[in-house]
Structures are given as C-alpha cells and as structure tokens.
Amino acid sequence: MLDLLAQTGLNAVYAASYISLVAVGLVLIFGVMGVINFAHGELFMAGAYAIVALYAGLNVPFFLAVAAGLLFVGCLGLLMERALFRPLKDNPLGGLVASIGFLMILQALAVMGFGVRMVHIPPVTQEVIAFSEKVRLPVARLYVIIAAIVLLSALWYFLKRTKFGWALRASAQDPEAAALQGISITQTARIAMFIGAGLAGIAGALTAPLVSVNPHMGHSVIVTAFIVIIVGGVGSLEGAIVASVAYALVHTFVTTFWDGVLADIVGLSLMLLVLIVKPTGLFGSADRA
Amino acid sequence: MPKFLIWIAALAALIALPHGLSFSQQEILVFLTINVLLVASYRLLTLTGEWSLGHVVIMGVGAYSSALLTKKLGVYVPVSMLLGGVFAALIAVLLSFPLFRMKGFYFLIGSFAAGEIIRLLWKRFRDPFGGAKGIKGIDPMPDFSVGFYQFDFFEPTSYYYFAGVVVAVCLWILWRIEKSPVGLTFHAVHWQDKLAQASGVNVRAYRTLAFAIASGFAGISGALLAHYVGTINPNAFDIDLMVFVLTWAIVGGTATFYGPILGCVVLTVINEVVLRELGLEQMRPLIYGAIMILSILFLPNGLESIVQKFTQRRASNGAPERSPAE
Structure with missing residues (x-):
C-alpha cells in the first residue's frame, strides 16, 4: 500500500510538471494580452509533432529536437500575436474566436501531415530509477520534471529580476500606465506570446515519447490547463503552479483508485466549486478579467 | 402585400428544396433545420449578455431525456420530445444557481465545466445512460398521414417537413418572446443592468428565465436529433x-x-x-x-x-x- 502511494505520488509529480508548464504559459498570455488562448492545447500538440518529425522522422538527437520544438512553437505564438491578437485587441470575443479558428487549422495541418492515427515514437531512454521493488521512476519522466523546475525557475528570475520581466509585469497590471513609462506594449506582448507558446511547445515535445501523440491530444490538455488556472486564480503564476500540483495529485490518485472519467469529473467539480466560492481563484486578485 | 408574397415564395422554396437534393444532402438539410433551432435558442441566451459553453450539453439533456422516456417508460414520441425540452429547462434552472454567481469570462468557463460534468456523467454511468456507447435503437417518430401527405420517417424528406414545422413554431415563439416586454427586459439586463436593477427589475430572475427558455428550446432540438438518428452518445454533444x-x-x-x-x-x-x-x-x-x-x-x-x-x-x-x- 505504501508502495502504491509512493508510486502514485511520483506519477502526480510528473503530471504536475507538464501541466504547470502549459498552465503558466496560458496565464502569462492571458495576463499580458487579456486573451484566452483556446489554441494552447494545440500548441502543446505542435510541440509533440516537432518531435515526431525531427526525432522520430529525421533522427535528430532528442534534446536538439526539443529545442527546435520550443523555437517552432514560440514562433507560432509570435504568428498568433501578429496575425490574430493584435488586430483584435478591442474585440473581447474576437481573440477567443480567432484562437478557436487557429486551433482548427493546426489540427487539420497535423492530420494532413501525419494522419489521424496516433504515432509511435521510439523511447528516448529505457532507464528506470528504482526506489524499491514497486516504486520506479522512468528517466524520461525525470527529464520532464527537471525541465519544469529549471524553466519555471528561469521564468521566475526573468519576471522578478530583469528589466524585461518588470516591463512585462507592468504591462500586465496596467497597460496604459506602462505605455506612459515608455514600455512598448507590442514588444511585451511578443515576448509573452513567445514564452507562453514556447512553454506549451516544450511540454508537448518532452512528453511526446511518453504519451500517445495524435492531432486531438490538445483537447484534454487545454481542459486541464483551464481547471488549473481557474483554481489557481486567473493571472497568478504562483497560483497556477500550486494548483497544477494540487490538481495532479487529486487527479492521479482518483485515477489510480477509481477511474479516469471520475477523476475528470472531480477535477471539473473542484473548478466549479472554486468559481462559486471564490471566483478570483485561490491566489488571484480581481485585476484582469 | 409584396412582403406577404416574399413569405409565400420562401415557404414554397423551403417545401420544394429537398426534392432537388441528393439523399445525403437531404440528411444534411435535416441536421441544418435542427441546428437552426439550436443556434436561435442560443441567441436568446446571448441577449442577456452571457455566452455559455454548455448549450450543446443542454441540447443533449433534451436528447437523453426524450430517448430514455420513450425507451424506459414507453412515452409517445412527440410528447417525450416536449418533455425533453421541459427537462432541459429544469436542468438549466438548477444550473443557474451556481452559474449565475458568475459573469462574463467566469460564466463562460463555469458553463463549460458544468456541461462537461453532465457529459462525463453520461459517460461514466452505463445505467441508464449507456456509458460511452450511449443509447441505441431510440424509437423513431411514428409514421402518420395528414390526408394529402404520408409521413414516412425513414425518409429524410418527411422528417425535414416534420422538423421544419416544429422549428418554425419554436422560432415564432422565440421571436414573440424577444419582441415582448420580457424580451426587452433581457436587452436591458445586458446593456443597462445597473439601471434595470435600480428600476426594480430582478436581474437574476430574468437571466435565469432567459437561460431556462433558451435551454428548453435547445432540449427540443436535441430530442428532434435523437429520434432522427436513433443513437446518441456523449461525444455527440x-x-x-x-x-x-x-x-x-x-x-x-x-x-x-x-x-x-x-x-x-x-x-x-x-x-x-x-x-x-x-x-x-x-x-x-x-x-x-x-x-x-x-x-x-x-x-x-x-x-x-x-x-x-x-x-x-x-x-x-x-x-x-x-x-x-x-
């Protein structure tokens, strides 16, 4: 029983790692641009397909392929910013509809390029860290956990300690006042979109060998990310991370001891409960909504 | 007078329309007719300024309840369709208690969560909802004759006429509601909610009313769909x-x-x-x-x-x- 608990805990840590990467990106985009990016799950999917194309298809070394996936998806984010979100700045539903349109295009491109069926990716490493007979952590999962810790720490440093980060947070808090201080809103929007999309891309790229890659894999990712950012409080990066861990724990344990559908129901109910009791989320303040 | 003639011409065109189409196009026409009701009912909800992401699941509530009523209790199909709408409206009233504590973006996400929970419950509980495979072999609409026309509901054309009449009546009711004082109040709730409240309008009650009416008609469209295709499952909604x-x-x-x-x-x-x-x-x-x-x-x-x-x-x-x- 203790083994099972420990193993489930490890699985939860792994799940929390990639969920928090996706959710933090979504929060960053929402904070700076004021746009709900429905295509965020598909950016995750695009990152996974970068691995399919480069690592499984062209035999590029895995970590090089991951870096390329990060850049590729980051550029997709820049494209979205320029083509969709900037022209639709004053249209509250516009960004939402445009990102849904973009999502459909990305899905269709994935279907046309790689087919509807899930793709098999050769494992990066078969190594497993065995803590005991039954408690094991595959090294491929450890990569995801390490990447999440490193990237989120780097993001934290960037946002709290560098000038660019200050500018970014300033324009998230009050775009007009930030613009008056000489901060280029367009520039910060670009940076936020690149980082936000890139985080989703790298999460997709790193988990690609561990999950079934298919054109519709973004759906469950975006639902999870929404639950996490609502529970954590829209616009709060710390909240998103804490909520990722909490959600991953609850979801993994309910999946292990009951079943996956029930785990989804529990997750959604938690989100609804937070929306009813404290709509600003556990860590949020009522700034941008 | 010319306006009257335009209506007559449009009606004649709608009646003649399926005869110029292939079988698969006729089927699409039936779905289109049902979807017209779905989207028109959605508009009533947007009148009060709220954008829901749960409307299709509410449509599914109508479909599931009508299908189950005929299958388990042997209710006559047209009656069960109406009851499907009533059921959807009731569920909407229940959902309004948690959901209308939210507004705007939060309502959007909250309605999505509520809808998704309902949908997953259909998936999770095989009895009575049939699990992921859903409900199969739903009773079709019984054939009947109106003298000059024999309704045979295995033909898409017949179902198109039937659904067309139902949808037309529903659209007329929705139109009347919108033009009534109640409909004008919905507009007020959207654009001037503070002023409406100050004038003694119970904003919450009107939002709930719009939600319930919209959901009722969505439920009817779901029931129309269920008895046409004969099978429904959670993924359809x-x-x-x-x-x-x-x-x-x-x-x-x-x-x-x-x-x-x-x-x-x-x-x-x-x-x-x-x-x-x-x-x-x-x-x-x-x-x-x-x-x-x-x-x-x-x-x-x-x-x-x-x-x-x-x-x-x-x-x-x-x-x-x-x-x-x-």
Missing part, C-alpha cells in the same frame, strides 16, 4: 459542436434575430456542400478555421451587417426600420 454553435452565432452576428440563423445556414452550406463537392474532405477544418479567423478580422459585426446595409438602403426610401433597443 462535446465541445466540438459547441464551438460550431459559437461560430455560427459570431460569424452571423447576434444583434438581430436572423443573424445566428444566417451564420448557421451559410457556414453549413460552405462546410457540407461546397467543400465536399470540391473534394477537399481533409482540408475542411482548415478552411473552416480560416473562414472563422477572416470573418472575425474583417467582418466583426457578422454577416447580418451586410444584410442590414441592403435593407437600410431600402428602408430609407420607405418607413424607417425599427432597430432593437441597444
């Missing part, structure tokens, strides 16, 4: 269809009664007929997505704004058109 409804409403425009219907008809014809005929099967979602993006970028007020341009030019010669209170 997932977020993909909801995205389509949202798109129809936004591409068509929601400032007028006909806007969302126009969006639904135009996009369905493009998606199902034009792109299929061109042999672009795989590229359909891509083109559809591109149309969504282009229309929101270049036609932010929807297709209805084009129609309005024409009608207003005409109206300036005659009596001024009455525009909705905005």
Whole structure:
C-alpha cells in the first residue's frame, strides 16, 4: 500500500510538471494580452509533432529536437500575436474566436501531415530509477520534471529580476500606465506570446515519447490547463503552479483508485466549486478579467 | 402585400428544396433545420449578455431525456420530445444557481465545466445512460398521414417537413418572446443592468428565465436529433459542436434575430456542400478555421451587417426600420 502511494505520488509529480508548464504559459498570455488562448492545447500538440518529425522522422538527437520544438512553437505564438491578437485587441470575443479558428487549422495541418492515427515514437531512454521493488521512476519522466523546475525557475528570475520581466509585469497590471513609462506594449506582448507558446511547445515535445501523440491530444490538455488556472486564480503564476500540483495529485490518485472519467469529473467539480466560492481563484486578485 | 408574397415564395422554396437534393444532402438539410433551432435558442441566451459553453450539453439533456422516456417508460414520441425540452429547462434552472454567481469570462468557463460534468456523467454511468456507447435503437417518430401527405420517417424528406414545422413554431415563439416586454427586459439586463436593477427589475430572475427558455428550446432540438438518428452518445454533444454553435452565432452576428440563423445556414452550406463537392474532405477544418479567423478580422459585426446595409438602403426610401433597443 505504501508502495502504491509512493508510486502514485511520483506519477502526480510528473503530471504536475507538464501541466504547470502549459498552465503558466496560458496565464502569462492571458495576463499580458487579456486573451484566452483556446489554441494552447494545440500548441502543446505542435510541440509533440516537432518531435515526431525531427526525432522520430529525421533522427535528430532528442534534446536538439526539443529545442527546435520550443523555437517552432514560440514562433507560432509570435504568428498568433501578429496575425490574430493584435488586430483584435478591442474585440473581447474576437481573440477567443480567432484562437478557436487557429486551433482548427493546426489540427487539420497535423492530420494532413501525419494522419489521424496516433504515432509511435521510439523511447528516448529505457532507464528506470528504482526506489524499491514497486516504486520506479522512468528517466524520461525525470527529464520532464527537471525541465519544469529549471524553466519555471528561469521564468521566475526573468519576471522578478530583469528589466524585461518588470516591463512585462507592468504591462500586465496596467497597460496604459506602462505605455506612459515608455514600455512598448507590442514588444511585451511578443515576448509573452513567445514564452507562453514556447512553454506549451516544450511540454508537448518532452512528453511526446511518453504519451500517445495524435492531432486531438490538445483537447484534454487545454481542459486541464483551464481547471488549473481557474483554481489557481486567473493571472497568478504562483497560483497556477500550486494548483497544477494540487490538481495532479487529486487527479492521479482518483485515477489510480477509481477511474479516469471520475477523476475528470472531480477535477471539473473542484473548478466549479472554486468559481462559486471564490471566483478570483485561490491566489488571484480581481485585476484582469 | 409584396412582403406577404416574399413569405409565400420562401415557404414554397423551403417545401420544394429537398426534392432537388441528393439523399445525403437531404440528411444534411435535416441536421441544418435542427441546428437552426439550436443556434436561435442560443441567441436568446446571448441577449442577456452571457455566452455559455454548455448549450450543446443542454441540447443533449433534451436528447437523453426524450430517448430514455420513450425507451424506459414507453412515452409517445412527440410528447417525450416536449418533455425533453421541459427537462432541459429544469436542468438549466438548477444550473443557474451556481452559474449565475458568475459573469462574463467566469460564466463562460463555469458553463463549460458544468456541461462537461453532465457529459462525463453520461459517460461514466452505463445505467441508464449507456456509458460511452450511449443509447441505441431510440424509437423513431411514428409514421402518420395528414390526408394529402404520408409521413414516412425513414425518409429524410418527411422528417425535414416534420422538423421544419416544429422549428418554425419554436422560432415564432422565440421571436414573440424577444419582441415582448420580457424580451426587452433581457436587452436591458445586458446593456443597462445597473439601471434595470435600480428600476426594480430582478436581474437574476430574468437571466435565469432567459437561460431556462433558451435551454428548453435547445432540449427540443436535441430530442428532434435523437429520434432522427436513433443513437446518441456523449461525444455527440462535446465541445466540438459547441464551438460550431459559437461560430455560427459570431460569424452571423447576434444583434438581430436572423443573424445566428444566417451564420448557421451559410457556414453549413460552405462546410457540407461546397467543400465536399470540391473534394477537399481533409482540408475542411482548415478552411473552416480560416473562414472563422477572416470573418472575425474583417467582418466583426457578422454577416447580418451586410444584410442590414441592403435593407437600410431600402428602408430609407420607405418607413424607417425599427432597430432593437441597444
């Protein structure tokens, strides 16, 4: 029983790692641009397909392929910013509809390029860290956990300690006042979109060998990310991370001891409960909504 | 008099329409008719300013309850369809207690969560909802004759006429509601909620009322669908269809009664007929997505704004058109 608990805990840590990467990106985009990016799950999917194309298809070394996936998806984010979100700045539903349109295009491109069926990716490493007979952590999962810790720490440093980060947070808090201080809103929007999309891309790229890659894999990712950012409080990066861990724990344990559908129901109910009791989320303040 | 003639001509065209189509196109026509009711009911909800992502699941509530009523209790099909609508409205009233504590973006997400929970419950509980495979062998609408026409509901044309009458009646009721004092209050709740509240309007009650009415008609459209296709499952009411409804409403425009219907008809014809005929099967979602993006970028007020341009030019010669209170 203790083994099972420990193993489930490890699985939860792994799940929390990639969920928090996706959710933090979504929060960053929402904070700076004021746009709900429905295509965020598909950016995750695009990152996974970068691995399919480069690592499984062209035999590029895995970590090089991951870096390329990060850049590729980051550029997709820049494209979205320029083509969709900037022209639709004053249209509250516009960004939402445009990102849904973009999502459909990305899905269709994935279907046309790689087919509807899930793709098999050769494992990066078969190594497993065995803590005991039954408690094991595959090294491929450890990569995801390490990447999440490193990237989120780097993001934290960037946002709290560098000038660019200050500018970014300033324009998230009050775009007009930030613009008056000489901060280029367009520039910060670009940076936020690149980082936000890139985080989703790298999460997709790193988990690609561990999950079934298919054109519709973004759906469950975006639902999870929404639950996490609502529970954590829209616009709060710390909240998103804490909520990722909490959600991953609850979801993994309910999946292990009951079943996956029930785990989804529990997750959604938690989100609804937070929306009813404290709509600003556990860590949020009522700034941008 | 000419307006009267236009209506007669439109009616004749709608009656003649299925006879010029192939079998699969006739089936699409039936779905289109049902979707027109779905999107028109969605507009009633948007009148109060709330955009829901749970509307399709509410449609599914109508479908599931009507299917279960006929299957388990042997209720006569047309009656069960009505009851499906009533059930959907009741569920909406229940959902309104948690959901109407939220507004705007939070309502959008909250309605999605509530809808998704209902949908997953259908998936999880095989008894009575049939689990992921759903309910099969739903009783079809019983055939009947009205003297000059024999309804045979295995024919899409017959079902099209039947659904067409039901949808037309529902649309008429929705239209009457919108033009009634209640409908005007919905507008007030959206655009002047503080003022409405100060004038003694119970804003919460009117939002709930709009939600319940919209959901009731969505439930009827779901029941129409269930007894036509004969099988329903949780995936038939997932977020993909909801995205389509949202798109129809936004591409068509929601400032007028006909806007969302126009969006639904135009996009369905493009998606199902034009792109299929061109042999672009795989590229359909891509083109559809591109149309969504282009229309929101270049036609932010929807297709209805084009129609309005024409009608207003005409109206300036005659009596001024009455525009909705905005």
